[in-house]
Every structure is written in structure tokens, then in C-alpha cells.
Amino acid sequence: MHVVEHETAKKRFLIRDNGSIAAVMTYVISSPELYIIDHTFVENAYRGQGLGDKLIEAMVEYARENGIKILPLCPFAKGRFERLSEYADVLNK
Template sequence: MHHVEHEPANKRFIIQDNGDIAAVMTYVISSPELYIIDHTLVENAYRGQGLGDKLLKAMVEYARENGIKILPLCPFAKGRFDRIPEYADVLN
């Protein structure tokens, strides 16, 4: 488990466990250079395992590789951006 998959067609990053979605981070494409994180959900059975952080890290790496800035409207993502200065380069 804990492998993050990016599903561009569904505008989301997910982590699955035996075919079930354990955690998901969704985004909206505001422009080719700006993605808005609008929702992060970690199912109750998987909380406390750092899955939300894994999703955010994957999103940040994707943004860096593709010259995208991120606007974190989701409270979880916004809170992490506030606490992780290394992500400031992709923050809009």
C-alpha cells in the first residue's frame, strides 16, 4: 500500500489498499499553470499513517515537474503548506 497514483482524468491523487481508496486528494485546474487543491480525504481506518502527507508530496512533485503553482483551498493542504517551507516554491 501507500503507493500514490495520479489520475489526471479524474483530477486526483489516490492511495489504494486492495482496490479500495484509502486516501484521495482532488484538484481543480484553474489554468495550465495553476492547480487548486480543493479536497483531501483519508478514510478513518487509515488515519494517522501519513497518507495525506504522501498525497501532498506527490502533488508538489508533480507541480515542480510541470511548472505548476498550487493554491491550497483545502484546510489540510493549506495547513501543511503553512508548516512545510520546502513547498513554498510551488505555492501560489
């Protein structure tokens, strides 16, 4: 099972496999209430396993717990937010 880590100092969510980063999603803090997802990357060997979705789910959960809205600028995240209405509560409109 892949565990999502949140490295607040580096402003990223990531998943490791045997010590190496398998997937990472970075964000920028625009304000205390608005985070911008600017990049999502999954290593080739891990693509198709839903790791990008796990990163987004972790950030959505973090946003809900902390009263934050998300602006997904990264194409992958933007697509997920457009397709999944369950994320509408944290989407910056």
C-alpha cells in the same frame, strides 16, 4: 508500502489498499500553470499513517516537474503548506 496514483482524467491523487481507496486528494485546474487543491480525505481506518502527506508530496513533485503553482484551499493542504517551507517554491502567492 502505499503507492500514490495520479488520475489526471479525474483530477485526483489517491492511494489504494486492496483495491479500495484509502486516501484521495482532488484538485481543480484553474489555468495550465495553477492547480487548486480543493479536497483531501483519508478513510478512518487509515488516519494517522501519513497518507495525506504522501498525497501532497506527490502533487508537489508533479507541480515541480510541470511548472505548476498550487493554491491549497482544502484546510488540510493549506495547513501543510503554511507549516512546510520546502513547498514554498510551488505555492501560489
